[in-house]
Amino acid sequence: MSDVWLVLGGTLTGAVGPGISVLYATYGELITERAGRINLGIEGSMLMGACFGFIATVETGSVTVGIFAGMIGGGALSLILAYLVIYRNTNQLATGFALTLFGAGITAYAGRSYVDSTIGGLNPISIPFLSEIPKLGSALFEQDILAYTAYALGPLLFWGLHYTRTGLSLKAVGESISVAYAAGRNPYVIQIAAIAIGGALAGLGGAQLSLGFTHTWSEGMTVGRGFVAVGLVIFAMWSPLRAMVGAFLFGGAIGLQLQLQTVGAPVSPFILDMLPYLIIIFVMALWSRASARAMPEGLKGVLKATT
Amino acid sequence: MYNRIRKLPIFTHSHRILIGVFMLMAIVALAACGSDDPTAVPAQPTAVPASSSTDTSGPTTTTATTPSTAELHGGSPDIFLKGFEDAAADSSFRATSKFAAAAKPLAAGEKLKVGFIFVGSQKDLGYNQAAAEGSQYLEKAFPDIEVLRSENIPETADVQAVEEQMIRDGATIIFATSYGYSGPTKAIIEKHPDVMFLHMGDVESFENYSSFFGNIWQLEYAAGQLAGHTSKTGKLGFIAAFPIPQTLLNVNAFHLGAQSVNPDIKTTFVLTSSWCDPAKQATAVQAMVEAGVDVLTQHQDCTKTIVEAAERAGIYVSGYHQDASPAAPNAWLTGAAWNWGPVYSEIVAEIRQGTYKSSVMFQGLDAGWVKLSPFGSFLSDEVKQSILDTVEKLRSGNFQPFTGPITDQDGVIQIADGVVPTDAQLQGTGYLLQGITGRTN
Numbered sequence: 001m002s003d004v005w006l007v008l009g010g011t012l013t014g015a016v017g018p019g020i021s022v023l024y025a026t027y028g029e030l031i032t033e034r035a036g037r038i039n040l041g042i043e044g045s046m047l048m049g050a051c052f053g054f055i056a057t058v059e060t061g062s063v064t065v066g067i068f069a070g071m072i073g074g075g076a077l078s079l080i081l082a083y084l085v086i087y088r089n090t091n092q093l094a095t096g097f098a099l100t101l102f103g104a105g106i107t108a109y110a111g112r113s114y115v116d117s118t119i120g121g122l123n124p125i126s127i128p129f130l131s132e133i134p135k136l137g138s139a140l141f142e143q144d145i146l147a148y149t150a151y152a153l154g155p156l157l158f159w160g161l162h163y164t165r166t167g168l169s170l171k172a173v174g175e176s177i178s179v180a181y182a183a184g185r186n187p188y189v190i191q192i193a194a195i196a197i198g199g200a201l202a203g204l205g206g207a208q209l210s211l212g213f214t215h216t217w218s219e220g221m222t223v224g225r226g227f228v229a230v231g232l233v234i235f236a237m238w239s240p241l242r243a244m245v246g247a248f249l250f251g252g253a254i255g256l257q258l259q260l261q262t263v264g265a266p267v268s269p270f271i272l273d274m275l276p277y278l279i280i281i282f283v284m285a286l287w288s289r290a291s292a293r294a295m296p297e298g299l300k301g302v303l304k305a306t307t
Numbered sequence: 308m309y310n311r312i313r314k315l316p317i318f319t320h321s322h323r324i325l326i327g328v329f330m331l332m333a334i335v336a337l338a339a340c341g342s343d344d345p346t347a348v349p350a351q352p353t354a355v356p357a358s359s360s361t362d363t364s365g366p367t368t369t370t371a372t373t374p375s376t377a378e379l380h381g382g383s384p385d386i387f388l389k390g391f392e393d394a395a396a397d398s399s400f401r402a403t404s405k406f407a408a409a410a411k412p413l414a415a416g417e418k419l420k421v422g423f424i425f426v427g428s429q430k431d432l433g434y435n436q437a438a439a440e441g442s443q444y445l446e447k448a449f450p451d452i453e454v455l456r457s458e459n460i461p462e463t464a465d466v467q468a469v470e471e472q473m474i475r476d477g478a479t480i481i482f483a484t485s486y487g488y489s490g491p492t493k494a495i496i497e498k499h500p501d502v503m504f505l506h507m508g509d510v511e512s513f514e515n516y517s518s519f520f521g522n523i524w525q526l527e528y529a530a531g532q533l534a535g536h537t538s539k540t541g542k543l544g545f546i547a548a549f550p551i552p553q554t555l556l557n558v559n560a561f562h563l564g565a566q567s568v569n570p571d572i573k574t575t576f577v578l579t580s581s582w583c584d585p586a587k588q589a590t591a592v593q594a595m596v597e598a599g600v601d602v603l604t605q606h607q608d609c610t611k612t613i614v615e616a617a618e619r620a621g622i623y624v625s626g627y628h629q630d631a632s633p634a635a636p637n638a639w640l641t642g643a644a645w646n647w648g649p650v651y652s653e654i655v656a657e658i659r660q661g662t663y664k665s666s667v668m669f670q671g672l673d674a675g676w677v678k679l680s681p682f683g684s685f686l687s688d689e690v691k692q693s694i695l696d697t698v699e700k701l702r703s704g705n706f707q708p709f710t711g712p713i714t715d716q717d718g719v720i721q722i723a724d725g726v727v728p729t730d731a732q733l734q735g736t737g738y739l740l741q742g743i744t745g746r747t748n
Binding site for chain 1: 427428430431432436458459544575576577578579580581583584585586587588589590591593594595597598600609611612615616619633634744745746748
């Protein structure tokens with residue numbers, strides 16, 4: 001029985017720890033896709049955020065500067081994508097993938113002398129009373145500041161998308177550029193802003209990974225978490241609240257597989273290693289009909305054009 | 308804009324998305340599981356940099372921590388052992404005339420070029436840094452040697468491309484420092500008979516391909532003893548990447564050392580399936596703390612994240628590969644570290660004199676190939692002395708902790724009562740000892 005509790009605790013702790021960075025990237029990709037664009041460069045944006053956030057923190061000694069540097073790094077990379085896909089009309093999927101590789105290369109180069117640097121970084125802040133709740137409290141409420149802002153950002157984005165003029169404009173552009181144009185919006189400005197904000201959020205996720213969760217910069221340290229975020233957006237059916245569920249499920253699966261190993265579960269660690277990805281694939285297959293219906297119209301055009 | 312009630316060709320779209328996402332997931336899963344087949348990747352000489360550590364193209368953009376198939380399968384101990392013995396039997400003393408390029412006297416002002424290839428960053432506070440510092444030692448020891456370095460090279464055909472480039476740049480001795488470089492490197496040794504390839508950790512040798520590795524498990528035993536002294540919960544943690552024989556030998560030695568001072572000690576063995584994934588390492592530390600572990604050690608390529616995370620979690624940590632004590636002043640106990648500088652220098656000196664024999668070599672404390680990292684400042688002199696005594700006993704060769712009976716997890720006797728295992732047997736370890744929680748496959 002104690003093993004069950006232990007595994008449960010490990011899953012919860014894991015859900016938040018490695019989940020937060022993926023959650024930010026998922027938010028970012030979600031905003032981009034709501035505006036009718038796909039950014040596969042989100043992995044590169046995360047790396048930019050992780051790398052430049054870390055470098056800025058080492059150089060200035062201030063984590064705040066690091067966080068903003070991470071956001072700027074992630075946003076800058078996605079602005080290249082915005083220019084290419086909107087003004088040069090390049091293929092979105094190919095461009096995004098190329099930018100991921102570009103981001104990986106540029107961060108490997110820029111960060112190579114910072115691999116052994118130590119930083120104070122972001123440290124956990126305990127919320128009084130709430131952190132006393134057994135298991136759940138220590139998992140959710142003994143986290144760094146970026147985790148708390150990630151909790152708040154989900155409902156905030158939900159409200160923003162559905163109940164504000166800006167959010168509605170964003171969604172309108174995602175559904176139909178011509179309709180949004182007829183309604184007096186400038187669709188391209190909105191899309192560029194959405195791509196930039198999306199990249200900045202992914203950069204913030206990367207910064208959380210390097211400054212908050214690991215206090216380390218290491219080449220390619222996101223290991224595909226940006227692509228996981230792209231999958232999670234579909235999993236979440238373009239809803240920020242379901243994105244939280246998805247990201248925590250992904251993180252929880254990582255925590256679960258490591259905690260299961262500590263209790264000597266009779267399952268191969270290699271099988272367990274696939275768990276986070278299997279869960280996402282399984283749920284997406286289950287929801288494929290519903291998610292196809294929820295997809296912004298603008299994305300359908302993208303995917304149609306590429307096949 | 309909300310007219311989604313319209314009948315849409317749902318299936319075609321969802322299919323396309325799903326196929327795309329499945330492909331992405333497959334890429335991610337492949338990268339994460341690292342089931343990379345070296346032979347499946349074509350060489351791309353043009354995309355590969357020569358020797359600088361400042362490149363951004365080609366190999367550096369891929370995940371650098373791909374294990375070979377053998378590593379994934381944990382290296383079947385029998386095959387491993389057999390390969391080792393065969394190699395030891397027929398290849399230890401071969402003529403070495405063919406790679407004499409490095410033995411030729413140099414013209415005035417000319418420099419002997421030695422190539423070093425690393426799988427990770429040279430500043431990873433771990434395996435690659437230890438090897439990189441060894442190469443710096445070599446450079447200082449011989450003023451007429453120029454070292455070419457290339458870092459973050461994956462264990463695929465990429466390494467061949469780097470080797471070819473180094474040879475074009477004039478290298479006559481090449482150190483392939485990562486375990487998984489063995490396959491790709493062996494594929495090109497016949498093409499370059501006058502170049503000497505030195506691999507770290509392989510179990511076979513050829514005329515111009517030699518292999519060596521250090522018995523670092525001896526220090527894991529000593530570090531385990533210190534962990535046994537320090538632990539209050541009686542639970543130790545070992546975070547590893549893949550269950551390769553080297554790793555299994557290390558965790559067994561660590562556990563055996565701890566058991567020698569606390570017979571009831573338990574060790575938890577967790578695999579991250581990556582040589583360097585900081586986020587997973589940090590999650591593994593959380594899982595260990597959750598499980599009540601209060602002394603951690605590891606077998607990862609980059610060690611910094613775990614050492615620092617242990618410090619923040621308020622538990623103790625024992626290092627690996629490299630001294631990382633400044634990163635954790637309150638948590639650092641000691642560590643097992645490499646001492647490659649003198650090893651490299653000795654090998655290069657012998658090659659230049661023409662006396663070097665291609666071989667498979669394992670050396671430990673007695674030859675000075677491994678060293679104990681500094682102790683944590685908070686440890687008592689008494690405990691420190693007892694650990695130093697153990698190290699001295701191991702160095703003298705009179706003490707072999709793996710003397711039977713050695714029983715594995717399933718209660719099977721792996722080394723019979725009173726039997727002293729050979730180095731080859733130990734390097735083929737394929738089991739975990741009794742008292743260790745974890746799996747080898």
